[in-house]
Amino acid sequence: xxxxxxxxNAATTKVAPExxxxxxxxxxxxxxxPSSAYAFSGKIAKKVAEARRTIADALNACEKEIxxxxxxxxxxxxxxxxxxxxxxxxxxxxxxxxxxxxxVLHTCEFLEKHGxxxxxxxxxxxxxxxxxxxxxxxxxTTILIxxxxxxxxxxxxxxxxxxxxxxxxxxxxxxxxxxQAFGHVPIDVDELNIDMLSSSAHKINGPKGIGFLYIRKGxxxxxxxxxxxxxxxxxxxxxxxxxxxxxxxxxxxALKDMxxxxxxxxxLRDRLIKRVLEEIPYTRVxxxxxxxxxxxxxxxxxxxxxxxxxxxxxxxxxxGSSGSARTSGSLDPxxxxxxxxxxxxxxxxxxxxxxxxxxxxxxxxxxxxxxKQIIDRLRSMSPLYEDFVKKNK
Amino acid sequence: MSQVTExxxxxxxxxxxxxxMGEIEDASGVGTVGNxxxxxxxxxxxxxxxxxxxxxxxxxTFGCGAAVATSSMATELVKGKSVNEALxxxxxxxxxxxxxxxPVKIHCSLLxxxxxxxALWDYAEKNGITIEGLKPPVNDIDETEEFYQMQGE
Numbered sequence: 001x002x003x004x005x006x007x008x009n010a011a012t013t014k015v016a017p018e019x020x021x022x023x024x025x026x027x028x029x030x031x032x033x034p035s036s037a038y039a040f041s042g043k044i045a046k047k048v049a050e051a052r053r054t055i056a057d058a059l060n061a062c063e064k065e066i067x068x069x070x071x072x073x074x075x076x077x078x079x080x081x082x083x084x085x086x087x088x089x090x091x092x093x094x095x096x097x098x099x100x101x102x103x104v105l106h107t108c109e110f111l112e113k114h115g116x117x118x119x120x121x122x123x124x125x126x127x128x129x130x131x132x133x134x135x136x137x138x139x140x141t142t143i144l145i146x147x148x149x150x151x152x153x154x155x156x157x158x159x160x161x162x163x164x165x166x167x168x169x170x171x172x173x174x175x176x177x178x179x180q181a182f183g184h185v186p187i188d189v190d191e192l193n194i195d196m197l198s199s200s201a202h203k204i205n206g207p208k209g210i211g212f213l214y215i216r217k218g219x220x221x222x223x224x225x226x227x228x229x230x231x232x233x234x235x236x237x238x239x240x241x242x243x244x245x246x247x248x249x250x251x252x253x254a255l256k257d258m259x260x261x262x263x264x265x266x267x268l269r270d271r272l273i274k275r276v277l278e279e280i281p282y283t284r285v286x287x288x289x290x291x292x293x294x295x296x297x298x299x300x301x302x303x304x305x306x307x308x309x310x311x312x313x314x315x316x317x318x319x320g321s322s323g324s325a326r327t328s329g330s331l332d333p334x335x336x337x338x339x340x341x342x343x344x345x346x347x348x349x350x351x352x353x354x355x356x357x358x359x360x361x362x363x364x365x366x367x368x369x370x371x372k373q374i375i376d377r378l379r380s381m382s383p384l385y386e387d388f389v390k391k392n393k
Numbered sequence: 394m395s396q397v398t399e400x401x402x403x404x405x406x407x408x409x410x411x412x413x414m415g416e417i418e419d420a421s422g423v424g425t426v427g428n429x430x431x432x433x434x435x436x437x438x439x440x441x442x443x444x445x446x447x448x449x450x451x452x453x454t455f456g457c458g459a460a461v462a463t464s465s466m467a468t469e470l471v472k473g474k475s476v477n478e479a480l481x482x483x484x485x486x487x488x489x490x491x492x493x494x495x496p497v498k499i500h501c502s503l504l505x506x507x508x509x510x511x512a513l514w515d516y517a518e519k520n521g522i523t524i525e526g527l528k529p530p531v532n533d534i535d536e537t538e539e540f541y542q543m544q545g546e
Contacts, residue, residue, distance in 0.1 A: 303455065304455070305432055305433075305455055305456050305457055305460075307456075307457035307458055308408070308456065308457055308458055308460075308461060311405075311408065311458050315409070324432060324457070333432065343429075344429060344430040344431075344432070345429030345430065345432075348429070348432040380414075381411065381414055381453055381454060381455075381461065382434075382453060382454070382455045383425060383434050383435070383436035383453040383454065383455055384429065384434060384455045385455075386416065386436075386453055
């Protein structure tokens, strides 16, 4: 029997049937440009407005604070470059962390080439940012603090509320990349002191190519995409009505079942982690065990390299991902795994499995049983394991 | 980037069914190259008879699909060859025999060539002979043991 076990939901998710159904009319019958004057388009503009309200409500925000974008990366780019430009007379310093998504890290590196200074905060062995470090990094020239809500590789959830509090105490904007968190954990932008929040639909059973940036009213940031007057003149480009409407449906579904999904996924995730740690020796779990996304499990298998592991898992119908350099084409393994203090060799042997509410316990057990065989096999081929066994005889 | 779709059928075959994987006890020569930092380590064992012919060869590899496949193919290419012929097995020959490698994986074939050279060097040293054109291998440092001692394992 050919298995198909998708455990890479942090990479992307399947579009929910309800989402697809909500989107379809806007490709065919209701194809009008929402910006046009006639009633045919007005009807679509109204649907887009409703969708915007659904999403704003999900964050306890105002509709006027939701700006649709092409996805998470664009939202991150906009928040950081937008503030950097708008506040360039106030300062040139940005605080972020070493474990951000590349959409944040590479944007910061870009700004460094243009005269900005960036502090990349370290994290502890579980991937948590220290509040003392945040406060200590603040300078008179600091204009933005950007810390991700939850890490995409190891699932660690950062102390967002407290970081926002520190930012606001010093009159600094706080942006969070919530691409992995929105729709998975409750978010109230007022309670959590968030000024800007990036999100992407395809991580929560919505379509690819649509995301938003939440921008608190009064926040000063320059535009990234110049052109027409869409999104209150702040983000040009013909309104992606189907995407926005699909996104709102995905948010609605995620919110409706959030508590139940979190409970279900957490139980499966914990079973997966427990069985792997108990049944496969020389294995570690990465990320904080409590402050963690319910769908994320991340392991390092000693003496084993990630790409080989992924190919053998694929041959058993299991889809996961690895922080090994060999899976990214670069020379270094995942910057996140290095930031939590893992040596290169250990980081090369990492495996991320991200489940969904469709994952079953039978699948978890099949994955663990397959992993045991595969790790055994790769270790039998590994000169590192051979040395280790000989040394400990 | 999907590894599976970028690899040739031959690479996938040698990765899935590696030839000559294992160890040789009391081998005539053993060579280990690469480093854990970059994610590839290859070890080659040679059993060389009194006439200087590679009677048997085995490998062990920590690394990606291409690293395993190039090691496997390299063992096939040196088996039954004389020491001087084995020395002439280049990374290019390994790559060609595998119907090519994705550009980012070419270093794996270089590592396979170096692993053969390192094993030959060990053989030459053990027997007090000089193999013309053979250079000494480079060793790497391992940071892992230190990490696990720190963690109290």
